[in-house]
């Protein structure tokens with residue numbers, strides 16, 4: 001609390017780190033590339049887990065747990081996959097004091113180990129579909145840490161489903177992408193654009209990858225979730241066939257999909273301000289803090305009795321902190337809870353008690369508003385609902401205001417350099433043009449939006465025909 | 477379903493494995509020493525997590541997440557700890573394609589990494605207590621797998637708390653042990669004996685360890701949870717001091733405590749029968765299965781409409797499966813759900829409909845009982861409550877019936893050999909006598925029960941004075 005947060009306009013990257021460390025969301029660990037998720041940060045992850053897990057189960061998915069360690073030979077069974085992941089793996093070579101015959105990789109993702117099991121479990125069409133999800137830690141070697149966004153180890157969920165047909169797998173891939181979009185927008189209040197990844201940006205081993213892309217306050221893009229149609233690649237690599245209704249043996253169709261603790265980074269960078277993090281009400285474990293204000297014993301008793309009653313009423317629906325610590329002044333408490341992002345603050349002093357009311361301050365607006373004591377539960381409920389809605393709207397407006405339609409490559413380079421944000425431009429579909437833009441500007445194709453207009457145009461690089469615009473941006 | 481479960485009296489150990497594999501609770505993985513927790517098994521773990529997590533939070537604990545990989549040098553900072561755990565660790569020596577300068581151990585438990593962080597977080601008495609829990613995977617090298625009971629990797633929760641005084645740490649250690657006892661008895665319906673571990677059996681690095689001990693159906697003991705008062709050992713190893721209210725620097729006091737997926741093994745071995753697993757209602761994700769029985773289209777419609785209405789009513793409070801699959805006969809369905817341990821089966825045929833009732837079968841009793849359609853929700857609720865209670869009582873009676881009070885060492889050896897079970901005998905407190913018994917009989921001191929009678933006696937080995945009886949048993 002003694003330290004100051006670097007303002008966003010001074011250094012966005014330092015602001016991000018300052019907020020995380022000071023709000024005690026996470027900390028650097030003594031192990032290179034690894035972070036510690038502290039209770040304030042983990043509470044957000046628990047809310048993400050709780051809500052996503054419910055949504056997965058409502059759509060017929062179940063959870064399971066597969067081993068952390070994957071034999072090297074498994075990694076090598078799918079050619080693109082091993083090429084994509086092997087270089088960033090941590091490898092166990094000693095176990096129980098002995099050199100191992102075969103090195104074991106800490107999972108960077110679990111397709112290989114899971115499909116080795118599906119081979120045991122899938123015989124006939126009756127065994128399909130399998131709709132399994134796993135909550136787990138994974139590891140991809142990384143030395144330049146950025147808290148929540150880039151660390152060696154991170155937490156995520158990874159869904160791995162098995163289907164009888166391409167169509168079913170494709171349906172599942174889309175179902176999950178839409179579920180992600182709904183969750184990220186309705187809970188995290190982060191607007192996203194759903195679309196298909198270009199081949200260059202797809203998952204190592206996938207037929208195609210869909211993603212949702214968000215815009216951070218520094219106008220860079222952040223990939224918030226991905227869903228892959230893996231085709232029959234892993235079924236072929238692990239020889240997983242099923243007998244169809246006609247008695248024919250066929251390879252199984254696969255999907256995989258995931259979101260990670262990176263979403264916490266997205267939340268911070270979308271909603272945070274120079275006072276700290278701002279947690280959307282629906283993913284705040286503690287939604288309300290009451291700060292009582294008094295001088296002397298008589299006021300104290302009066303104010304605390306009143307505050308207790310308010311707390312009791314609100315506790316019917318919300319988790320409420322009554323910050324009655326004596327050693328800190330109200331201003332100090334305001335700053336502390338703002339830093340931590342508690343959505344709503346209620347201030348109660350003797351004058352509020354006299355007027356049978358209290359002062360309410362929304363974390364995103366930081367404006368004081370006097371409200372009546374009567375109906376406080378209804379007022380608070382409506383305010384939190386409105387706050388949730390307005391946070392999403394504000395972020396959506398920011399995204400729209402910083403999305404540019406550009407048809408000239410010089411203008412494109414100038415916009416990326418000077419403005420940043422999303423650029424909607426025509427692209428012919430070739431990997432060469434995509435690579436040139438990345439080389440020239442560091443911008444990549446975030447995705448090809450599902451809801452883009454069908455609009456003939458010319459590729460911004462080569463001038464060849466294009467079917468519509470794609471999103472370019474610099475990304476985290 | 478085609479396979480047969482080995483009966484318990486033929487081969488208890490094979491029965492255990494058969495039940496797990498056939499009920500699809502878990503499976504062997506291609507990685508030596510590792511298992512896969514399948515959805516049916518993971519569902520039990522989720523119920524354990526949900527309930528324990530709520531109990532932890534109600535007692536002021538919060539969750540966090542610490543890194544999987546621990547530098548070798550950290551492991552070596554606490555002498556007993558490294559001696560206890562190093563030999564069973566998996567070691568990462570390659571990361572990102574490079575040989576590492578310092579090997580990294582996959583956590584066998586997280587005291588060292590967590591106390592290296594507590595050093596950063598604890599300055600003054602104001603920072604205490606820290607009451608952190610972590611849900612995580614850990615790894616202790618193991619080649620001879622026994623599903624759920626002994627695998628290299630397993631899932632658990634590990635609490636790590638920091639306190640200003642010995643008394644507070646001791647209080648926390650006991651609070652958690654009692655919480656474990658309450659959970660294991662009231663949710664898993666497994667009666668346990670709480671007590672202190674002998675020095676030989678305590679945690680590597682602890683001042684003392686408390687445990688809860690259960691008895692399986694083969695009369696062997698299973699340690700179901702442990703809670704350690706770590707004293708100042710880890711604070712000294714990681715130099716974690718705080719300034720007390722008088723301004724003096726003092727070492728911090730620590731506890732740690734955990735339960736793991738081993739509890740699922742305990743549940744299976746306590747309640748399972750020759751038809752499969754029996755899940756106590758309070759930890760069953762799906763409590764009820766309805767099996768409709770019909771012949772011909774007319775009966776089908778009538779029975780399914782009736783069954784649907786029953787399901788709808790029960791769904792207000794319970795998760796209900798309506799097994800209306802056409803390709804399987806009722807008998808096949810009965811066996812399948814018995815195998816999986818769904819607590820309550822409801823059978824509905826045309827005659828039941830005519831009589832405005834249904835047949836109810838408790839999984840633990842497997843007796844058919846006709847109940848009225850009216851008030852079915854109340855009947856089912858009361859039945860599940862009763863079942864939960866009786867499962868605990870039955871297991872407690874079994875434990876009591878197989879606990880022997882023995883005062884002669886020859887009798888002791890005979891009882892361990894021929895009867896098994898718990899033996900209450902006097903012990904002088906010496907490590908030598910303890911070691912001799914273990915050497916002679918493979919029985920160990922499970923714990924020194926908190927509620928043992930103060931009863932002077934003579935050590936069953938050396939005849940020296942003893943203050944009371946302790947529990948000996950062969951253990952998993």
Ligand SMILES: [Zn+2]
Pocket residue numbers: 427428429430433459460461462463464
């Ligand atoms: Zn082009």
Ligand SMILES: [Zn+2]
Pocket residue numbers: 903904905906909935936937938939940
């Ligand atoms: Zn003795």
